[in-house]
Amino acid sequence: MPSSAERLTIDSQQSSDKVLPPTGFWRFGWRSANGDKSILLEQRGVIVNVGLLCALLLVCVIYLSLGSVKVAPLEVLQALLGNADMMTAFVVQELRLPRLAAACCTGAAFALAGILMQTLARNRLATPGIIGIDNGATAFAVASVIGLGVSIAPPAMALAGATTAAVLTFGLSAGSGTQGYRFIIAGIGVGAVFGAITQLMLARVAIDTANAAYPWTVGSLNARPSGALQLLTLGLVLGLAAALALARSLTLLRFKDATARGLGVSVRRRRLEVLLLSVALTGLAVAVAGPVGMVGLIGPEIARSLSSSRRVPILAATLAGALVMVLADLAGRTLFAPIEIPVGIVTAVVGGPWLLWILMRPQRSFT
Known part of the structure; x- marks a missing residue:
């Protein structure tokens, strides 16, 4: 016969096992060994992330299937497993798969940097492409390609350019921080200056040299520097892990500073961490694909429209950005074949009306 203390322990364990989760979780x-543990998962968030992942995988198979040489989806899977004939394996593994990997990684990096910057500024327009970070990274990368006395690799130069543009934007916003339209206007001005510098550099070099640097001015997955994709992949994995670790702080940063501090967030340190993470992701992505900044606007918008407003949809935005980039590059490769449209032009055609819709819709709170 158990004692009263033992019965109390058994009853408490049974009651803890029957604790019902909140609605929607x-x-x-x-x-x-350390006691009972539990975790809550938001149902809508899990469904959205799984749905976006399945859509991305399906589009990736279609991407590998379509082109000047069409490959059946079943043959694509066989080629990925190493069971296809030599020609099919060459087309899938050597020609299309590296470009697909570049599209996925750059799209994910741009979208992740976009939602981080938007959350930091509490403004849906505050993406790295709009506030000039993309153009800063592009100008420095072009300088390394055309050889203006610089021999540093494009990824390192792109990171330096993104950092320079971010510092200038913060400096010109004159103490207003990342909130308000003054920060946006300063970023647009910095981006315009770096864009003009890029065009000036291209106008003063030989045509062959300018053509080599052209992909960095419009956004293209054709000219991928060796090693840049591997560096981006590593940076994306580490950046996504860091962003997920900062997820709670990002959710609280959407509120006023006093509220975030009251809930235990070191606002200044978290903002610096989020800014550095966004700048690094943007610089690495620009080093691979050039300025495809509209992905940083479209990806987070898709994620927010599908997800709940309880938290910042970091993983959903990353998956949506990769999906948008793959679809845009697929459209650029196949719609007007054999003429290929750079992916940056495709995303600009789609993102321009999207930006106008954001500007013209009724104003509402970012949170």
Whole structure:
């Protein structure tokens, strides 16, 4: 016969096992040596992330199938597993798969940097492409390509340019921080200056040299520097892990500073961390694909429209950005074949009306 203390312990364990999760969440619990543990997963967030991942995988198969040489989806899967004939394996693995990997990584990096910057500024227009970080990275990368006395690799130069543009934007916003339209206007001005510098550099070099640097001015996945994609992949993995670790702070940063501080967030340090992460992701992505900044606007918008407003949809925005980039590059490769349209032009055609819609819709709170 158990004692009263033992019965109390048994009753408490049974009651803890029957704790119901809040509406819209799944609760998963387990027992460990340190006691009972549990985790809450938002149902809508899980469904959205899984749906975007499935859509991305489906589009990737279609991407590998379509082109000047069409490959059946089943043959694509066989080629990925190493069971296809030599010609099919060459087309899929050597020609299309590296470009697909570049599209996925650059799209994910641009969208992740976009939602981080938007959350930091509490403004849906504050993407790296709009506030000049893309153009700063592009100008420095072009300088390294055309050889203006600079021998540093494009990824390092792109990071330096993105950092320079971010510092100038903050300096010109004159102490207003990242909030308000003064920050946006300063960024647009900095981006315009760096864009003019890029065009000036291209106008003063030989035509062959200018053609080599052209992909960095419009956004293209054709000229991928060796090693830049590997560096971007590593940076994206680390950046996504860091962003997920900052997820709670990002959710609280959407509120006023006093509220965030009251809930235990070191606002100044978190803002610096988020800014550095966004600048690094943008610089690495520009080093691979050039300025495809509209992905940083479209990806987060898709994620927010599908997800709930309880938290910042970091993973959903990353997946949506990769999906948008793959679709845009697929359209550029196939719609007017054999003429290929750079992916930056495709995203600009789609993102321009989207930007106008954001500007013209009724104003509402970012949070």
